[in-house]
Amino acid sequence: MTSQAGNVNTIKNGNRSLIFRYIRKAPISRAEISKQSGMSKSAVTMITNALIEEGQLCEIGQSDSACGRKPILLDIVADYRYAGGIALHRKQTGVYITDLKSNIVAFCSIRTERFDTPIQVLDWACNMLLKLAEEKQIPREKLIGVGISAPGPVDYKEGVILTPPNFEMFHHIPVAEYVEKKLGLPVMVDNNAVLLAMQEYILLTKQSLNAMVIIVSDGIGSAIITRGKVYRGHSGYAGEIGHTSIDLEGIPCECGNQGCLEQYVSMKALKARFEFDSYERLVDNAYIGDRTSLEVIDFIAKCLSAAMVNAINFFDLDRVILCGDFAYRNELLLQKIRQRVGGMSIIGRVHEVEVAFSTLPPEKSNASVTAAILGAYFNHMLD
Numbered sequence: 163m164t165s166q167a168g169n170v171n172t173i174k175n176g177n178r179s180l181i182f183r184y185i186r187k188a189p190i191s192r193a194e195i196s197k198q199s200g201m202s203k204s205a206v207t208m209i210t211n212a213l214i215e216e217g218q219l220c221e222i223g224q225s226d227s228a229c230g231r232k233p234i235l236l237d238i239v240a241d242y243r244y245a246g247g248i249a250l251h252r253k254q255t256g257v258y259i260t261d262l263k264s265n266i267v268a269f270c271s272i273r274t275e276r277f278d279t280p281i282q283v284l285d286w287a288c289n290m291l292l293k294l295a296e297e298k299q300i301p302r303e304k305l306i307g308v309g310i311s312a313p314g315p316v317d318y319k320e321g322v323i324l325t326p327p328n329f330e331m332f333h334h335i336p337v338a339e340y341v342e343k344k345l346g347l348p349v350m351v352d353n354n355a356v357l358l359a360m361q362e363y364i365l366l367t368k369q370s371l372n373a374m375v376i377i378v379s380d381g382i383g384s385a386i387i388t389r390g391k392v393y394r395g396h397s398g399y400a401g402e403i404g405h406t407s408i409d410l411e412g413i414p415c416e417c418g419n420q421g422c423l424e425q426y427v428s429m430k431a432l433k434a435r436f437e438f439d440s441y442e443r444l445v446d447n448a449y450i451g452d453r454t455s456l457e458v459i460d461f462i463a464k465c466l467s468a469a470m471v472n473a474i475n476f477f478d479l480d481r482v483i484l485c486g487d488f489a490y491r492n493e494l495l496l497q498k499i500r501q502r503v504g505g506m507s508i509i510g511r512v513h514e515v516e517v518a519f520s521t522l523p524p525e526k527s528n529a530s531v532t533a534a535i536l537g538a539y540f541n542h543m544l545d
């Protein structure tokens with residue numbers, strides 16, 4: 163096993179880690195941490211004062227509490243440490259450096275097709291990461307490690323990319339081991355849907371403990387959070403909603419199943435089936451009432467809802483978050499999905515199930531590449 167959280171120099175003390183859990187979402191007062199965490203006010207004061215002395219926390223402004231003495235808010239000192247990130251994707255390879263608040267401080271990307279071998283891609287990424295760190299005058303000892311994201315399935319324990327479709331170049335490549343040796347830093351690899359789910363969970367104030375994140379692009383990736391933890395299943399590959407069948411007699415899939423969701427509503431499948439080039443143009447046409455375009459949106463809503471309802475019923479989810487290629491002007495699609503999910507899910511009769519597109523700003527979404535390594539640093543691993 164090459165890439166483990168244990169390699170990262172983490173916030174080991176449980177109470178310190180708990181305090182960071184609240185502060186990472188938004189600046190917060192000592193009193194509010196005490197109230198929300200159940201820790202005594204004196205313990206919160208003692209620990210946060212020590213963290214301020216160490217330079218990890220700072221006091222900022224004042225909160226907007228309506229009356230009485232306005233408490234000082236605590237915030238993370240963002241540049242106390244930095245995390246590196248390498249986003250391996252089918253079209254683009256991106257290199258990121260984020261601070262402790264998941265702000266991107268440096269970024270560079272290149273078209274993946276420019277390389278012939280995975281080693282060339284990784285060498286470029288490692289060299290670029292060092293170059294960016296140097297440009298930003300970030301010393302090596304301030305880098306806590308490197309997060310790598312890739313399309314699933316990924317063996318996150320061994321740091322190996324397995325067999326994501328349309329990504330043959332990286333099949334069975336032990337990326338963590340290679341980057342770890344090359345950079346001498348701890349490395350964690352996970353699939354992009356899991357990392358986005360972590361990022362959503364950690365950064366959003368309005369959040370759910372039982373959610374599914376679905377990313378649609380040329381493939382379909384998803385991740386499940388149950389009771390605040392990433393649900394990994396027996397071997398770490400849980401969440402393959404793209405390979406759940408929505409038609410028993412449907413299109414055969416490489417996985418051996420028939421009628422897999424991915425065969426219908428991945429962007430690649432949709433373009434082949436309905437013969438369009440630009441999804442954005444199709445959506446624009448749907449908004450001005452073009453019948454054919456509306457039928458495509460209906461088809462997407464119908465297929466996605468069927469798979470979503472299965473997931474909602476299996477896991478008793480209260481939130482499904484969509485990301486990826488359908489984000490463009492998504493109100494129409496969302497309305498159609500919500501109508502269907504609302505009427506089809508038995509769980510929906512018990513409690514509200516929110517279906518929404520990710521509201522993370524693009525830069526925070528992209529910064530999810532470092533979510534696992536930051537999670538390890540703060541001892542906030544979701545599993």
Ligand SMILES: [Zn+2]
Pocket residue numbers: 404405406415416417418419422
């Ligand atoms: Zn399949």
